[in-house]
Structures are given as C-alpha cells and as structure tokens.
Amino acid sequence: MMKFMNIFAVILAGLLLTACSSQKIQYGDATAVETTTTGFGSTDLQSIAAKMVDDLISFPPIVQMTANRRPVVFVDKIKNKTTEHIDTESITDTIQTKLLQSGKFRFVDMTAVKAIQEQMQFQMDSGMVDPNKAAAFGKQTGAEFMLYGNMSSITKRNNGVQDVYYKFTLKMVNLESGIMEWAGEKEIRKTGEKTFMSM
Amino acid sequence: MNRVLTALRLTVLCTLYFLLQGCATSSLFTSYPDQAAVFKQAIVAPTADPIAAPAAKTALDNVLAELNEERESADAMLYMMERGRLLQLNNMYPDSKADFNLVISKFEEKDLASTVEVSDVAAQGSSLLVNENVIPYKGAGYERIFTHHHQAFNYLGEKDIDGASVEFRKVALEQQILLEQHEKEVAEAYEEADANNIDVSTLSNEFAGLDTVAGKVKSSFQNAYTFYTSAAFWEASGEYNSALVDYKKALEINSDSDLIKQDIARVSKKLGDRPARKDLNEPKANEGVVVVFFEDGFVPAKSEIKIPLPTFDGGLISLAFPYYDTSLWPVSQPLKAMDDNFKELAVSETVVDVGVLAVKDLKEQIPALLVRQALRAAAKYQLQKESAKQLGIAGQLAASAYNIISESADRRSWLTLPHTGQVMRFNLSEGDQEVRFSTPLTETAVPLTIKAKRTTFVRVVNVNNQLITQVYAL
Structure with missing residues (x-):
C-alpha cells in the first residue's frame, strides 16, 4: 500500500512541477522553416510567394514583354477555399512586393483608392495647396493586367496522422483583351504524426 | 505513534489531492448538470422592460465571469463551449468567437497529441483514487461539429462571409472524419x-x-x-x-x-x-428567401446510477455510472411561422435530435469507462483495507465514507446545446415584413428587411419558455 501511495506522490509532484514551468522568449529567423503545426504557416506563405514570382518573371513571353517597359498590374482578391482562416491578402502583398522589387512591374493599389481620393480632394478644395502643384484628377494610369487566383486545400486525418495538401493558383489576365497571359501553381503537402510520448 | 504518523500522512495526501483537484476541475464534487443549470438559466431573450433588463444583464454578466474563471482549468474546453453559446445568443459575436477559437485549438491539439501523455496519465492515475471527473474534459465528436457550426454563425454575425465559408468547409471535414471513424x-x-x-x-x-x-x-453521429x-x-x-x-x-x-x-x-x-417535381419553393422575381433555423430546448444531461457493493471484510465500495434516462426527455415542439395576417408560412421540420448524438457518444465511451471503474474499485478497496489495518474500524469507516462521497459519475457534456435542430424555408416579398413565430407555449414577432433574390437566415432558439431570435442577412 505504501508503495502505491508513493507512486502517486511522485506523479503528483511531477504535476506540480510541470505547472510551474516558466516562459522563454527569444528572437528567431523570419525565414526559418516553421513546423509547429500542420496549419498554414510562414514557411508556406514564403514558398508560395517565391515560387509565383520566380515563375512569372522567368516566363518567356513575360520576359519579352517586360524587356523595355514596366506594365501596370492590379491585384484582385485571392479566394480562400481552404478549411483555415488564411489572410490571403498577406500572400498577395508579399507577391506584389517581390514583383515590384524585381523592377519589371508596377502596381495600382486598390486598397488605397479611397485615401488617394480624399487627399486629392483636399489638394483641390481646401485652398491650402498651391493649385499649380496640386495633383490633378483624371491623370492616373489604368492597370493593364489583373492578378487573381484561389487557394484550396484537402485535409485528411486518421489514427493520429494528419495530411494537409494546399494548392495555390495565381493567374494573370490582360484586362483589355481578356486573354490569360500566365498562370502559376504551387502545391504544398504537410503531414503530422502522433509521437508516442510527451509531457 | 506509528498510527498517528500514518494518519497524518493520509491526511496530507488527501489535502494535497483536494488542493490539486480544486484547480483541476470544478465538477469533482458538484455534478456538472447542477452547475450548468445556472448557465442555462442565464439564457434569456433581450427585453426592453426597464425593470427586468438590468437584472437579466447582471445575471448574465455574473455567469459569464464565473465561466471565464475556468479558462485555464482542465475542463476549459467544456466551459468555453457553454460560454461561447451564451455569448452568441446575446449577439456578442467577437467574444464568442474567441471562446470557440480556444475550444477549436484544444480539439486540434488532441488530434496529434501523443499516445502517452504524462500529464494525462497522472490525471488518469488520480482518477483512480477520486472519480472520473478528474480526467480533463476531451470533448465529443458531435460537440466539435457544433463548435464549428456556432463559429460559422459568429462570422455571419460579423458579416464575414469568407470566414463563415471557412467554418462550413471545416465542419464538413469534421463530419467526414466522423464518418471515416464509423x-x-x-x-x-x-x-x-x-x-x-x-x-x-x-x-x-x-x-x-x-x-x-x-x-x-x-x-x-453525423x-x-x-x-x-x-x-x-x-x-x-x-x-x-x-x-x-x-x-x-x-x-x-x-x-x-x-x-x-x-x-x-x-x-x-x-x-x-x-x-x-414542379413545386420547388423558388422565390419569385420580387421575393427573397427566408431560412429559419429553430433550436428547441436543452440537450438532456447524463444521469447517474450508484451501485454500492459490500466488500468481504465489512466495508463498502461504491460504483457510479453515467447514463441517459430517455424516459425523462421532453418531446420537442415544432415552430410555426405566420405573416402579418396570421397566414401560415411554414412549419419547422426536425433534422437532428442532439440527444441521440449524445447517447451514441456515451455508448462509445463505455468500454474504457468500465475498465477505469474496475481499476478504481480495486484501488479504493486497497485504500480501505489499508486504513482498516492501520487505523482500525474507524479508519475503515472513514475510508468507506470517503469512497461513497468521492465516487461520482462523469456527467459532463455541453449542456446549453439544443435538444433538437429544426429547419424551414419560405419566400417573402421584398420590403419590410414582420414574421410571427410560435410554438404551442410561446410566440414572438421578428421584423425582417427582405431583399429580392437574397437570403435571410433567421435563428430562433426556444429556451426557458421564450423565443430568442437572431437575423443574419446574407
């Protein structure tokens, strides 16, 4: 009986100890591979953006088209068709930044339209801005191309094994002709498995 | 001297247990359905009555605060499910979303949790000397479905259609997994x-x-x-x-x-x-669609059956099992919808009996439950024998008493869920309309702004003899 009690005393002590574990905070590498869970994470976002940008700027017709000029592009929403709440705007932001930095494309930012309009209204109407230096209406450049796409996933789970497959598709269409100039796809597969023992 | 020492040791151990379990779970000695009665009572329809409104609000705030204290407890999942539904029925969507997110993350943690978890083993171990309620609440499959179901309505409440569609896809996945398991x-x-x-x-x-x-x-199960x-x-x-x-x-x-x-x-x-078929219930050009989701009553709670077993040496061992007493279940009532002129629009149809899902879940737990119950009976019998040997008849009596008091069945489950889920669908011409909903005992009127070709979701919840309504325009 005493032995029995002792075993429980040890387990209880263990429980008390685990409850007292303290926190540890440190900085990490933003591009390091992250595998905390099988959910969509930073590594997935980075690899999708890198693949899309590489594909797009190395596609021969695009190389040719961007040799002498920088076409204006606008980014539409990426439709989230997965089973996770993913901020697809964050993915398109990264893609847009990388494309812009490649020096081959220029963008119109639809998310800033309202703020731009307000600013121009202010320049025109407030009487505080020199009319000769104020930005005039009707002089913005319209986008030639549109980037859009969607992201879907297939998840399976059985007996402690979880498999997630993501597919990200991005398309570029010519707004005037309606012709799809380019499409790229990135697939990601992640699996998680139960370990035998843990605290 | 030796005897006193042992007695002291026993007391220390017992105290340590109670201290530990005090923070582990609150359903240890108060049965969960008794605790839940308070949460259930707090679900009331919003009222404009200047006397009743502040009182109802205080009652609700108290219950929410009480539930919030369980956020870090071993049964956090269970209390957050209750809290999430309570908040949602009071149109507090962001708070409800946060609670259900916690529940979802707990469910997801368990998907890939290790086969042997040391902390879990410890809880199972201490369950041998106390009762089933020491084991942290793990959540049932049907509760997981309802968690995502509620979360989808939180997104709809925030007018986030994308978010809601993610939850509806997620819930389809979980139902598929349940099917694969069966x-x-x-x-x-x-x-x-x-x-x-x-x-x-x-x-x-x-x-x-x-x-x-x-x-x-x-x-x-689905x-x-x-x-x-x-x-x-x-x-x-x-x-x-x-x-x-x-x-x-x-x-x-x-x-x-x-x-x-x-x-x-x-x-x-x-x-x-x-x-x-030709009658397709399609809206005409100037009509909008109304889909009504009716949630009737509360899902039945588990009952407890205690079986005292006399041991060979004059002591008593008590066994406690949870079960569903289906004879006590109320009959669910349909909901009737009428327009301004009391013309019947539709009557709801029951599509799910949550009680059936709950019974099935308990049935699946029984084998494991029996094993733990047998082990616990053996452990408690050992404790009695040891107490009798060390402390004589008084010790044995005390140990028997401890056994009978401590033994209680695991009656935990999400109890603010409805008993049945019912649906109906009808079309209304565009513009402002008032729809009257009634059950045999209660009724209410809901003002709706119908847009042609658009869908409006109306959720009606019948609890505590009143109808709570929520409108979600899609």
Missing part, C-alpha cells in the same frame, strides 16, 4: 440491408448517390442540422455544387423529409438538371 458500422448496415433484401436503388435521377441505408447509422445549415449557406452564396452535396447528406439522415427533397430538386435545377 466506417465499419456503415458497412455492417449495408450487409444487413443486403441480407434483408432492401433495395436501395429505387430512387429517381436527382437523388443518385444517396444512401438511405447508411443514413440510418449516420444519424447517430449532424444533419449542420449539413442543412451549410447547404442553405452554399445555396445562398451561389455555390450550388456544395449545396447539393450537403442537402443530399442531410436527406441521407432524414430520408423522409419532403422539405429536403424539394431543396435537392431546386438546386439540381439551378445546376441545369430537369427535376421531376
């Missing part, structure tokens, strides 16, 4: 149908792929109310393929439902099919 049972149902010469292929074209045999088994809700959501968002799949799954479980057959025919038509 594949063997479904296969057995087929064999039985085969043996009894039941023909499953006598269905018309648009019902192809339907499975009424499997449906009988599926109704015990939730047709959630299937219907997501189908109605997909139909409203123009994703007719997804809508058709979910309506069919709902019909598999409720194979006699004329409402769902009509829905399937209508969506088939939208997908280019030419269905045989």
